[in-house]
Amino acid sequence: MKIIGITQSLAILFLLASLSVNAEDAATPPFAGKTIDFPKAYVYQMQKGEGYETIQKCSICHSFGYILNQGKQNRSFWEHETHKMIEAYNAPISPEEEKVIVSYLVKFYGNDKK
Amino acid sequence: MTDMRRRVFIQSSLVSLGAGIICTPAWSQKINALSGSMEQGSASEAFQPPMMAFPEKKPLWMHSDSPPLLETPREAFASAVTPNDEFFVRWHHAVIPDTIDLKTYRLSVSGNVDTPLELSLAELKSRFESVELYAVKQCGGNSRSNFSPVTSGIQWHHGAMGCALWKGVRLRDVLAAAKIKPNSEFLKLNGLERPILPGTPPFMRKLDKDEFNREDVIIAYQMNGEDLPLLNGYPLVLIVPGYFADNWVKMLERIDVLDKDEPVFYTDKAYRLPANPFGSVAPGDPMPKDTRALKALNIKSVIATPSENAVIHRGDQVEMAGVAFDAGYGIKEVLVSIDHGKSWTSATLDKDLGPYAFRRWSYTFTPSKSGILTMMSRAINRLGEIQPLPANMEWNPSGYAWNAADHLTINVL
Numbered sequence: 001m002k003i004i005g006i007t008q009s010l011a012i013l014f015l016l017a018s019l020s021v022n023a024e025d026a027a028t029p030p031f032a033g034k035t036i037d038f039p040k041a042y043v044y045q046m047q048k049g050e051g052y053e054t055i056q057k058c059s060i061c062h063s064f065g066y067i068l069n070q071g072k073q074n075r076s077f078w079e080h081e082t083h084k085m086i087e088a089y090n091a092p093i094s095p096e097e098e099k100v101i102v103s104y105l106v107k108f109y110g111n112d113k114k
Numbered sequence: 115m116t117d118m119r120r121r122v123f124i125q126s127s128l129v130s131l132g133a134g135i136i137c138t139p140a141w142s143q144k145i146n147a148l149s150g151s152m153e154q155g156s157a158s159e160a161f162q163p164p165m166m167a168f169p170e171k172k173p174l175w176m177h178s179d180s181p182p183l184l185e186t187p188r189e190a191f192a193s194a195v196t197p198n199d200e201f202f203v204r205w206h207h208a209v210i211p212d213t214i215d216l217k218t219y220r221l222s223v224s225g226n227v228d229t230p231l232e233l234s235l236a237e238l239k240s241r242f243e244s245v246e247l248y249a250v251k252q253c254g255g256n257s258r259s260n261f262s263p264v265t266s267g268i269q270w271h272h273g274a275m276g277c278a279l280w281k282g283v284r285l286r287d288v289l290a291a292a293k294i295k296p297n298s299e300f301l302k303l304n305g306l307e308r309p310i311l312p313g314t315p316p317f318m319r320k321l322d323k324d325e326f327n328r329e330d331v332i333i334a335y336q337m338n339g340e341d342l343p344l345l346n347g348y349p350l351v352l353i354v355p356g357y358f359a360d361n362w363v364k365m366l367e368r369i370d371v372l373d374k375d376e377p378v379f380y381t382d383k384a385y386r387l388p389a390n391p392f393g394s395v396a397p398g399d400p401m402p403k404d405t406r407a408l409k410a411l412n413i414k415s416v417i418a419t420p421s422e423n424a425v426i427h428r429g430d431q432v433e434m435a436g437v438a439f440d441a442g443y444g445i446k447e448v449l450v451s452i453d454h455g456k457s458w459t460s461a462t463l464d465k466d467l468g469p470y471a472f473r474r475w476s477y478t479f480t481p482s483k484s485g486i487l488t489m490m491s492r493a494i495n496r497l498g499e500i501q502p503l504p505a506n507m508e509w510n511p512s513g514y515a516w517n518a519a520d521h522l523t524i525n526v527l
Contacts, residue, residue, distance in 0.1 A: 031215070032215070032216040032217065033214045033215045033216040033217070033219065033349070034213070034214050034341065034344050034348050034349070035212060035213040035214075035344075036168075036169035036170065036212050036344045036345075037169060037212065038168070038169070038182075038210075038212055039166065039168060039179065041179060041180065042164070042166065042176065044178075044179075060310055060311065061207075061208060061309065061311065061314065062178060062180065062181060062208065063178040063179050063180050063181075065176070065177050065178035065179065065183070066177075066178055066268070068161045069161055069163065069177050069178070069268055070264070070266070071161060071264065071269065073264065077264075077266070080266070081266055084266075088315075088379075088383065088384075089309075089311075089313075089314045089315070090311060090313030090314055091311070092311065
């Protein structure tokens, strides 16, 4: 990459600024449509402990709200949910990681129900 | 099926499944529900989602920020029309455009047509006749948190629904302009949302011939007289009156006309009910092999006000109000109870905004004794269909289509 001096950079900036002002004055129609700023990521706080690093993979696709929202559930529930993410949604989770994730969910978000 | 027959159906299922085993807490909870005590499911006890204001929205219950899942507070249903800034939000995938530039935005119609179209929003508005109708949009999983045992999926309360006045153009007019071929059988529709991972099925829906030929299926560009909020699908959303919201594709960008069926994940694998007439299995059973797509809404009413656990003084007048709706047959009556279902009376119905709209209802009473007061609401439509009592509510593994009579408890001092 070519390095340019500060005077040159300022000159280019001024040039660009004047161009854009001119362009706006002349032909460019104002923006038509809609634009929003999504809020910055919310932290759905998960329990820290064994498997915490591995479950970060869940948040590739969805917030931890999806997990907390389920409440405390039994092992077969979490096994089913975790496996569904791999089978149906192609989550990049290895069989070893799947076991770690299920253990984490059962330990921190499990219940004793059959 | 009458309530009595439903009750027998569930009880016999319970007996056969429960034979020889000790009741687990989930089972005993269901049995309590059957005997009339209406405990909430165990789903969301531990987790209260935060209230969060997204752009163009008031603070709503945020089950997830990405994808955004925002629930409307119950009190909003004291009105037949849900304001845009309180209307629920539910996306399937996390990649949602934050900007729609109308200079480049096009709706394409292609596939089994003679004249493929690439329509700008302006062209869509100018080329086709506009139509307006009130219709309820309700997520298939609305009220899921009421199911016991708990089912997988977002534990919505009653706020994944809303009713708006939608303005747009008829889908079938657009298809006619594209010269859809007579042998066309299905449409595949998708919007601009994308999954993060390339291997995740994109959000697409399929409509069959009977559905895409309906004169009241519209491509809407306005909601309650304004442009759609971006989070509700700006600039275009498909409106399928009387159908659950999974059919109402947001940020509609592509209509692909098919001459024969092809599998589409979010119609053929997800959003399914057991194929039997009640769409149900015995509580806790897995999804059977034979399933059917979740389509028409079922009859439902929701109590909006007073607020849950409100404190009321004896002798004060209380206005109980809410909404009722069905798949488009029309609400005939809403029964209300202020003694936990022992006795029922008719609520006053507000004006009819159309067959697919919320029908607002209200009932004013003055509590005469102190204590816990449980009010209930139960709608009946013009076909004579009536909401099941909670104890008789059928169960399905995905927790779709909850429509039991609603209940809400207040404290009278």
